[in-house]
Amino acid sequence: xxxxxxxxxxxxxxxxxxxxxxxxxxxxxxxxxxxxxxxxxxxxxxxxxxxxxxxxxxxxxxxxxxxxxxxxxxxxxxxxxxxxxxxxxxxxxxxxxxxxxxxxxxxxxxxxxxxxxxxxxxxxxxxxxxxxx
Amino acid sequence: xxxxxxxxxxxxxxxxxxxxxxxxxxxxxxxxxxxxxxxxxxxxxxxxxxxxxxxxxxxxxxxxxxxxxxxxxxxxxxxxxxxxxxxxxxxxxxxxxxxxxxxxxxxxxxxxxxxxxxxxxxxxxxxxxxxxx
Amino acid sequence: xxxxxxxxxxxxxxxxxxxxxxxxxxxxxxxxxxxxxxxxxxxxxxxxxxxxxxxxxxxxxxxxxxxxxxxxxxxxxxxxxxxxxxxxxxxxxxxxxxxxxxxxxxxxxxxxxxxxxxxxxxxxxxxxxxxxx
Amino acid sequence: xxxxxxxxxxxxxxxxxxxxxxxxxxxxxxxxxxxxxxxxxxxxxxxxxxxxxxxxxxxxxxxxxxxxxxxxxxxxxxxxxxxxxxxxxxxxxxxxxxxxxxxxxxxxxxxxxxxxxxxxxxxxxxxxxxxxx
Numbered sequence: 231x232x233x234x235x236x237x238x239x240x241x242x243x244x245x246x247x248x249x250x251x252x253x254x255x256x257x258x259x260x261x262x263x264x265x266x267x268x269x270x271x272x273x274x275x276x277x278x279x280x281x282x283x284x285x286x287x288x289x290x291x292x293x294x295x296x297x298x299x300x301x302x303x304x305x306x307x308x309x310x311x312x313x314x315x316x317x318x319x320x321x322x323x324x325x326x327x328x329x330x331x332x333x334x335x336x337x338x339x340x341x342x343x344x345x346x347x348x349x350x351x352x353x354x355x356x357x358x359x360x361x362x363x
Numbered sequence: 364x365x366x367x368x369x370x371x372x373x374x375x376x377x378x379x380x381x382x383x384x385x386x387x388x389x390x391x392x393x394x395x396x397x398x399x400x401x402x403x404x405x406x407x408x409x410x411x412x413x414x415x416x417x418x419x420x421x422x423x424x425x426x427x428x429x430x431x432x433x434x435x436x437x438x439x440x441x442x443x444x445x446x447x448x449x450x451x452x453x454x455x456x457x458x459x460x461x462x463x464x465x466x467x468x469x470x471x472x473x474x475x476x477x478x479x480x481x482x483x484x485x486x487x488x489x490x491x492x493x494x495x496x
Numbered sequence: 497x498x499x500x501x502x503x504x505x506x507x508x509x510x511x512x513x514x515x516x517x518x519x520x521x522x523x524x525x526x527x528x529x530x531x532x533x534x535x536x537x538x539x540x541x542x543x544x545x546x547x548x549x550x551x552x553x554x555x556x557x558x559x560x561x562x563x564x565x566x567x568x569x570x571x572x573x574x575x576x577x578x579x580x581x582x583x584x585x586x587x588x589x590x591x592x593x594x595x596x597x598x599x600x601x602x603x604x605x606x607x608x609x610x611x612x613x614x615x616x617x618x619x620x621x622x623x624x625x626x627x628x629x
Numbered sequence: 630x631x632x633x634x635x636x637x638x639x640x641x642x643x644x645x646x647x648x649x650x651x652x653x654x655x656x657x658x659x660x661x662x663x664x665x666x667x668x669x670x671x672x673x674x675x676x677x678x679x680x681x682x683x684x685x686x687x688x689x690x691x692x693x694x695x696x697x698x699x700x701x702x703x704x705x706x707x708x709x710x711x712x713x714x715x716x717x718x719x720x721x722x723x724x725x726x727x728x729x730x731x732x733x734x735x736x737x738x739x740x741x742x743x744x745x746x747x748x749x750x751x752x753x754x755x756x757x758x759x760x761x762x
């Protein structure tokens with residue numbers, strides 16, 4: 231499990247005075263990318279080999295609203311991985327009072343840029359697999 | 364059920380060459396807002412009475428990628444409504460070949476701007492209820 | 497000169513209750529892309545030939561705020577074009593009272609995806625040149 | 630002059646493989662907000678007194694493209710301030726080679742949420758004025 235610390239941006243808020251709900255899913259993605267980096271996989275390296283990671287499934291439950299200027303902690307944990315997909319769970323906490331703001335789950339497939347499904351090469355799969363409880 | 368027609372914007376794409384997955388949820392929201400308008404409920408009127416509609420739950424499954432300049436059809440159907448929440452299902456189609464790109468489900472609560480849960484006033488509830496099969 | 501009609505999206509607003517100022521520049525881009533289409537140039541065709549159009553310069557002056565649910569008209573006019581750049585002026589109007597909300601000017605260069613400056617091929621240049629008063 | 634360090638987000642890129650040009654203006658805003666914080670002015674405090682800061686004018690020149698995963702440094706410097714407006718200049722650098730990516734200038738007015746022009750209260754004006762060379 232890894233955690234990324236961010237500050238809520240002004241532009242992430244909307245007319246209702248809180249963060250727009252879709253931005254939590256953008257935060258999840260940032261944490262996933264950081265998770266991959268920490269196990270030794272760079273998105274740029276994958277893309278250089280024509281491997282992309284389209285999201286095939288997302289879920290998010292919202293408990294409380296993040297607000298402008300809040301510090302937040304975004305967690306990513308790999309809970310399932312195979313040669314054809316990976317599944318993460320995510321949590322977002324507000325830093326100052328540790329309130330849980332949102333929980334989520336995302337699934338990515340492995341494809342070429344043209345959308346052809348591929349099997350993740352061993353050198354990447356092994357890094358993910360070892361990191362997954 | 365209502366349907367909104369949009370063209371995919373350049374800014375909605377990302378480095379992988381297709382629409383970023385979070386934008387589908389923004390499209391769902393546009394269709395929900397249009398659904399409300401068609402049954403006679405304007406978001407601006409709700410907000411003027413200090414009623415906001417925070418999303419409490421989203422799910423989305425992605426089948427195929429929307430691309431820059433595609434025309435898309437975004438559907439919203441109200442499948443459940445009570446005084447404290449409403450649930451929509453959504454579908455996004457690519458217009459030219461009617462391919463189903465994504466399906467989703469969203470739940471909104473009714474609260475004040477301060478986040479206090481409220482019961483939706485009858486004048487609004489009745490419009491929603493009547494529209495819901 | 498061409499004009500594109502759009503409705504302000506909820507997600508385009510921010511905490512201050514109006515459209516975030518950067519979205520006007522996204523609207524300008526939508527109108528530029530539509531201008532190119534109307535003179536017979538598709539961005540997808542340019543990209544298929546490894547021609548991209550990085551913005552090198554933008555200016556925008558804001559007169560009044562666009563609000564959620566407003567219909568807006570976004571204008572693009574090509575005011576200068578050469579083999580190495582094109583310059584557009586833009587205006588955004590609110591539809592219902594024709595209020596001028598913003599004016600702008602943007603300059604794009606022509607480069608490869610790798611960022612190498614190129615001269616726009618004649619078949620494209622001529623279409624642009626003819627359209628420019 | 631203050632500087633904010635950020636990492637380019639995946640969602641900030643577009644189909645052309647680099648950061649969408651409008652995101653630089655969002656970064657400028659983040660640096661302005663941080664500048665205000667460092668001189669002792671919180672946007673949330675201003676808004677609590679019904680003071681908002683609409684952007685009335687932006688300019689940006691782009692020299693080189695920020696890419697996904699780059700670390701960037703975003704600078705904000707207050708160059709002019711009065712009771713009715715403030716003017717900042719901005720620069721964005723890529724961290725690893727100190728390349729200048731973009732320069733800009735922004736002007737904000739002081740108004741109520743309803744858009745009425747106001748004079749910035751002394752307690753805020755003095756902090757800004759002292760910080761301005």
